[in-house]
Amino acid sequence: MITSNLVEKAEEINRTKLGKFNKTYKGTKVGIMGGTFDPIHSAHLATAEFIRDKYKLDKIIFIPSGNPPHKKNTIVNKYDRYEMVKLATMSNEDFIVSDMEIIRDKRTYTIDTLRDMKKEYDSIDIYFITGADAICDIETWKNVEENFRLATFIAATRPGISKASTKEKINDLRKKYSANIIEVYVPSLDISSTYIREKLKNNGSIRYLVPEEVREYIECKKLYNNGD
Numbered sequence: 001m002i003t004s005n006l007v008e009k010a011e012e013i014n015r016t017k018l019g020k021f022n023k024t025y026k027g028t029k030v031g032i033m034g035g036t037f038d039p040i041h042s043a044h045l046a047t048a049e050f051i052r053d054k055y056k057l058d059k060i061i062f063i064p065s066g067n068p069p070h071k072k073n074t075i076v077n078k079y080d081r082y083e084m085v086k087l088a089t090m091s092n093e094d095f096i097v098s099d100m101e102i103i104r105d106k107r108t109y110t111i112d113t114l115r116d117m118k119k120e121y122d123s124i125d126i127y128f129i130t131g132a133d134a135i136c137d138i139e140t141w142k143n144v145e146e147n148f149r150l151a152t153f154i155a156a157t158r159p160g161i162s163k164a165s166t167k168e169k170i171n172d173l174r175k176k177y178s179a180n181i182i183e184v185y186v187p188s189l190d191i192s193s194t195y196i197r198e199k200l201k202n203n204g205s206i207r208y209l210v211p212e213e214v215r216e217y218i219e220c221k222k223l224y225n226n227g228d
């Protein structure tokens with residue numbers, strides 16, 4: 001059973017990783033994995049690691065959305081979602097969690113996050129990682145054109161999202177916005193937070209679909225059990 005010690009340990013480990021990054025970020029290639037993470041699951045982690053490895057990114061910064069623009073009703077509050085992301089990433093030296101969207105009061109738009117990242121870390125190359133569903137929706141994002149100026153986007157294939165229409169959409173975005181978008185075929189993991197929440201609602205097992213620490217945190221805090 002998870003103890004508050006483990007939550008504190010995850011916080012301490014993350015603080016140490018962030019401290020090191022703050023001293024060594026200059027000239028690095030950094031992936032940003034933004035998401036609602038309600039909750040974080042194994043496909044988020046496997047996708048991020050696959051992309052880090054394939055494109056030789058130095059670090060992946062996970063940025064849980066505080067107040068996500070397109071998901072008006074998160075099920076679990078932002079602090080629990082943030083704790084779960086720290087627990088899920090504590091064993092990976094190259095995964096860091098940022099609270100920059102958690103501490104923001106207003107709606108958390110990616111454009112504000114990218115501007116803040118550029119201000120704080122002046123000389124990094126930013127690769128914003130999304131699933132195919134998110135890249136197909138990107139024209140509904142705030143200041144889409146500026147997002148493309150500030151980062152290269154890496155769009156990961158996702159089960160259930162047509163590869164042909166994703167490719168077409170990406171080509172369209174490249175033409176329209178001179179966007180730098182890399183399309184990447186990641187090994188398919190047909191897992192979503194919706195699926196995890198459904199499982200929990202029906203008292204099903206989520207073992208191995210999320211890291212064990214996350215499963216224990218959910219169980220201990222009785223998150224999601226009362227349904228949507």
Ligand SMILES: Nc1ncnc2c1ncn2[C@@H]1O[C@H](COP(=O)(O)OP(=O)(O)OP(=O)(O)O)[C@@H](O)[C@H]1O
Nearest residue numbers: 034035036037043130131134158189191192193194
């Ligand atoms: N199985 C997956 N494969 C590839 N990318 C994924 C996968 N699941 C989520 N992503 C991507 O991770 C990012 C964060 O996703 P998010 O936190 O919304 O999870 P989700 O599983 O899509 O949630 P929900 O089911 O609640 O919509 C998005 O860019 C999303 O496209």
Ligand SMILES: O=C(O)c1ccc[n+]([C@@H]2O[C@H](COP(=O)([O-])O)[C@@H](O)[C@H]2O)c1
Nearest residue numbers: 034035036065069070109110111141142
């Ligand atoms: O900035 C926007 O307008 C915007 C609109 C929708 C989604 N996003 C970002 O896209 C990422 C994935 O979002 P989601 O809703 O799939 O969890 C996350 O970092 C969100 O903040 C950003």
